[in-house]
Structures are given as C-alpha cells and as structure tokens.
Amino acid sequence: MDFFNHPYIPNALILNEMLKEIGIEKIDDLFNDVIKENFDLNIPILDEYSIYKEVKSTLSKNKVYKCFMGGGPWFHFVPSIIKYLITRGEFLTSYTPYQPEISQGVLQVLFEFQSMICELYNMEVANASLYDFPTAIGEAFLLSSRVTGRRKVIIPASIPEDRKSVIKNYTINLELIEVPFLDNGCPDLEYIKEIINKEIAGVYTEIPNFFGVIDFKLKELIEIVHEVEALAIIGADPLLMGIIKPPGDYGADIVVGDGQPLGIPPAMGGNSLGIIACKNDMRIIRQMPGRIIGMTKTIRGERAFTLVLTTREQHIRREKATSNICTNETLLAIAATIYMALMGKEGIKRIAKRIFHNT
Numbered sequence: 001m002d003f004f005n006h007p008y009i010p011n012a013l014i015l016n017e018m019l020k021e022i023g024i025e026k027i028d029d030l031f032n033d034v035i036k037e038n039f040d041l042n043i044p045i046l047d048e049y050s051i052y053k054e055v056k057s058t059l060s061k062n063k064v065y066k067c068f069m070g071g072g073p074w075f076h077f078v079p080s081i082i083k084y085l086i087t088r089g090e091f092l093t094s095y096t097p098y099q100p101e102i103s104q105g106v107l108q109v110l111f112e113f114q115s116m117i118c119e120l121y122n123m124e125v126a127n128a129s130l131y132d133f134p135t136a137i138g139e140a141f142l143l144s145s146r147v148t149g150r151r152k153v154i155i156p157a158s159i160p161e162d163r164k165s166v167i168k169n170y171t172i173n174l175e176l177i178e179v180p181f182l183d184n185g186c187p188d189l190e191y192i193k194e195i196i197n198k199e200i201a202g203v204y205t206e207i208p209n210f211f212g213v214i215d216f217k218l219k220e221l222i223e224i225v226h227e228v229e230a231l232a233i234i235g236a237d238p239l240l241m242g243i244i245k246p247p248g249d250y251g252a253d254i255v256v257g258d259g260q261p262l263g264i265p266p267a268m269g270g271n272s273l274g275i276i277a278c279k280n281d282m283r284i285i286r287q288m289p290g291r292i293i294g295m296t297k298t299i300r301g302e303r304a305f306t307l308v309l310t311t312r313e314q315h316i317r318r319e320k321a322t323s324n325i326c327t328n329e330t331l332l333a334i335a336a337t338i339y340m341a342l343m344g345k346e347g348i349k350r351i352a353k354r355i356f357h358n359t
Helices: 010-022 027-031 048-059 078-088 104-121 133-148 161-170 190-196 217-229 314-320 332-359
Strands: 152-156 175-179 200-207 232-237 254-258 274-277 293-297 301-306
Touching: 048 332, 078 332, 104 293, 104 301, 104 332, 133 152, 133 161, 133 200, 133 232, 133 254, 133 274, 175 190, 190 217, 200 217, 217 232
Parallel strands: 152 175, 152 200, 200 232, 232 254
Antiparallel strands: 254 274, 293 301
16 A cells, blocks of 8 residues: 655655665664663662652752853842742643633733833833744844835844844845944944945844943934934843833834843743834834734623734734744743732832842
C-alpha cells in the first residue's frame, strides 16, 4: 500500500536525505544512547520531609550575587501576592478571550492594564501587550510604515545587538538607518537633520538610552520628526516615568517599553512583556498590532468588556492582519497590572527615586 506523502512536512521521500544530513543510516540510530536496562541504584525510599530537607540542602549551595551587568532584565523586588493571584485558575490559562460572556474578569484586568499604561506614558490608546521590548520596537516600525506608506526607519546605533537583531528581523522589508551617537550615548541630532526627509516612516530613540543617559533633547527630536510628517517612536522605561515627564508630554506618536520591571522576575533571560501605546489618532489605532480591550454595555445596560477593532487581527484577516501576534503576554500583563495597582503613583515614584539614587 502506498502512503500519502505530504508535500511540505517531512515525509518518506526525503527521509533518507534527512538521515544523511545528520550523519546516520536509520532512525533507530537516534536511540543508540538510550539506556537499555534498568539499574537498581539501591537508594533508600525517603519520606516527603526528608526529601524536602535534602533538596533544600542542595539548593542552599546556590549563591545569588549582586548583578551589575545591566542591559536587562532587571532585578526588582516582586511582592508575593502577584504570584499568588496570577496562578489562580481564572487567570493562569490566559488564552485570548474570544467569548466575552465568560471572560469578563480577564478582560477587565487587561482593560485596566491598558488604562494604567496610558496613564503612565500619557498616551491615549494601548494594546493588551506584545511579546517583549525588541518585538514592540519592530512592531512600531511596521506600524509607522503602514500609516505613512514609507519604507525607511531610523534607529540609534547605541541599541544593543541582541535587541537590534530582533528589530532587523521584523523590519527585513524596510530600510533600517542607524544614527551615530554622541559621547553621552544620545543620538546625533545634527546628523538626523541632515538625513531625514519625507521617505522616513518613523524615528526611534530611548529614555534612558543603553548607557543610562536621559536625552533632554527629546522634544527637539520629536519636532524634527514631525516636520517631515514621520512618526516619533519612543522607548521608555516604565518605572522612570515616576520621576520624569512621560513621552506623551513631548508629543510622541508611539511609545514602547519593557514591562519586565513591573513585577516580573528575571528567569534565564526572560520572561518579558512588550508594551506599546499611541496617541488618539485613528490612522495609528487601526494599524495597532495585537489585542485591544474596550468597554461597552450589555443589552441590559450593564458595563462589559470585549475585544474591539478585531478586524485588524490574524484570526479574522489572516495574512492581511496588522500582526500575527495571537495570545501575546496576557498573563504577564495581568502580573504587571497587579504590580502597578499595588504600588500606585506614589509607590512607583518612590521606586524610581530609589533606583536613581542606587545607580
């Protein structure tokens, strides 16, 4: 009997070619290193408490040192209530709430996340999260290209290579122009003035920059960008907003950020949470990637929350969607919401001041 060979996924026709590529003759060779017999280790059976003490003794050998490497992720105190709340069943399986009738709790928390992010950055619309900081920058560039119809974007050369590699991947069909930086790490405004024109879709900079410096010429940069009708994209540390004016005060069109400092512990380089927000411009809002939660009323006049502007998204538009991001980082967005609610405005301000003085 002939078996159907799928034209795309690995099939029998290319099996030998695949085996040859990895240097073996048959599939069984993949399992040569598997132990063929069970060995009796003669280890006595322990009760639960004895196992607990043994494991705790072993783990106590681990040492956690102060980290001065920088570049993120950052080590901040995470209140224990955050882990407790996000592991509740209502939140833990944080899948996209396509059915608002049974997902009002998650939808309300995400609506509050969006509201807090907008207040933090003084913007008017935020989505319900992206994957991480680098992908948020990449999505912002793609958004600016769709809005303006242009295919050139500008970034400062001071962006670290790991972040830059993701941005390059996202903007592979755009022309990415790097701007040299001054001694303080801030982008060279004079150079930007020379190269900027009406072929530029968006210009990106960060506060603080990779060297920890705050660019006090941010407003001037945004004005230069707006002169050619391009979009000003600002990457901003959310905790820093506790002690400086937010990008919205300077006229930023799009703000992106890393939500990891908002109650998310570092774990082997992750997890992270991408933030993106914009001003109240329907040209930009309709091109916003990811989920947006809105508030409405039921037929009985009760307050309710639901996904809005969903015709932008991949579950409806497929390949024509603004982005193919799906469930995003909803659970971490919920963690960030709980953190911001716990800290409040004054708490975030105190944390920002403490980080500043410690630095």
